[in-house]
Amino acid sequence: MEFRYLGNSGLKISEITYGNWLTHGSQVENEVALRCVRAALEAGISSFDTADAYANTRAEEVLGEALRGERRESLEIFTKVYWPTGPRGHNDTGLSRKHVMESIDGSLRRLQTDYVDLYQAHRFDTETPLEETMQAFADIVRAGKALYIGVSEWTADQLREGHRLSRELGFQLISSQPQYSMLWRVIEPEVVPACEELGMSQIVWSPMAQGVLSGKYLPGQAPTEGRAADEKMGQGMRDLMTDEVLTAVQGLRPLAEEAGLTMPQLAVAWVLQNPNVAAALVGASRPEQVQDNVQAAGVKLDADLMAKIDEVLGDVVVRDPAQTAQRAPKSRAS
Numbered sequence: 001m002e003f004r005y006l007g008n009s010g011l012k013i014s015e016i017t018y019g020n021w022l023t024h025g026s027q028v029e030n031e032v033a034l035r036c037v038r039a040a041l042e043a044g045i046s047s048f049d050t051a052d053a054y055a056n057t058r059a060e061e062v063l064g065e066a067l068r069g070e071r072r073e074s075l076e077i078f079t080k081v082y083w084p085t086g087p088r089g090h091n092d093t094g095l096s097r098k099h100v101m102e103s104i105d106g107s108l109r110r111l112q113t114d115y116v117d118l119y120q121a122h123r124f125d126t127e128t129p130l131e132e133t134m135q136a137f138a139d140i141v142r143a144g145k146a147l148y149i150g151v152s153e154w155t156a157d158q159l160r161e162g163h164r165l166s167r168e169l170g171f172q173l174i175s176s177q178p179q180y181s182m183l184w185r186v187i188e189p190e191v192v193p194a195c196e197e198l199g200m201s202q203i204v205w206s207p208m209a210q211g212v213l214s215g216k217y218l219p220g221q222a223p224t225e226g227r228a229a230d231e232k233m234g235q236g237m238r239d240l241m242t243d244e245v246l247t248a249v250q251g252l253r254p255l256a257e258e259a260g261l262t263m264p265q266l267a268v269a270w271v272l273q274n275p276n277v278a279a280a281l282v283g284a285s286r287p288e289q290v291q292d293n294v295q296a297a298g299v300k301l302d303a304d305l306m307a308k309i310d311e312v313l314g315d316v317v318v319r320d321p322a323q324t325a326q327r328a329p330k331s332r333a334s
Helices: 030-041 054-067 099-113 130-142 154-169 189-196 231-233 243-252 253-260 263-272 287-297 303-316
Strands: 003-005 012-014 016-018 047-049 076-081 115-121 144-150 173-176 200-204 279-280
Touching: 003 144, 003 279, 012 016, 012 279, 016 030, 016 287, 054 076, 054 099, 054 253, 076 099, 099 115, 115 130, 115 154, 115 173, 130 144, 130 154, 144 154, 154 173, 154 189, 154 279, 173 189, 243 303, 253 263, 253 303, 263 279, 263 287, 279 287
Parallel strands: 016 047, 016 279, 047 076, 076 115, 115 144, 144 173, 173 200, 200 279
Antiparallel strands: 003 012
8 A cells, every 4th residue: 555645734645545435334234344444454545534424424333333443543534524414404414614513523423533634525515604614624623623624526716715714714625525537537627736736635536437447337238236237326327327438448448458457446546647636535345346446556557558548538538627516516405
């Protein structure tokens, strides 16, 4: 395992970070989840990412139990706040001071820890003054409940304004958590340059494009396994499951073989070539998946291979930076 600094801070995190979105507390049994976390620890992963909204708080509980007994100082634990939790009451969502302050206490209780290393705004809240949110984060840092603050899926303009306010309040935003993969590169034109300017780095989610870059989904064939085979999750993958995209992805197979990598390893290694990326989030429903994914740590892809990947994927790559704002919630979810 290799470790990278998170933004302009002294915090190092494992460049493969274990995330439990869509798995713990929902898709897999708790015993399997515990084995996956154990496999991550054995592989040298020290950073673990979750959120209060995952499985409506159950994912945090499972992760807290899985890490119980580990040396806390040797771990970096991340969680998030924004999406609805609990009974989904009118204040059970967003980035109001009330929701943020109550949510951090709930997360710490479920994670069985006195503090999180990174507390992240899971989305931008259009209904709460940004000054209110940043003040709440500043107070959480001063109280020692979070060591660092980050955000997820904010636009470049939102990042700049949030960073400015954080500096005025005595702390600093150090990370952004966006979707990023060979197929989804919308952060490259605006978000990455803004983060480089501000001293922030990326912790990217879905480096395998929700499993599409694993190569297991074939053009012209209905999926029989994985997320795409699930009726609810498959709806959110429609844009990725076209024959055009799946055909292009199959063209990556000989490139992966040439590099001595599996398709998932190539996908994870690819996002780690971006110097602004501090870590790639990987999840797992089996310990073997963790063991496979960590082989992407430390892999260097040469310029010729990176160019061939671009050539193979061609026009199926989404690059429009406006997608970040277009996909953001326009009002608080309820």
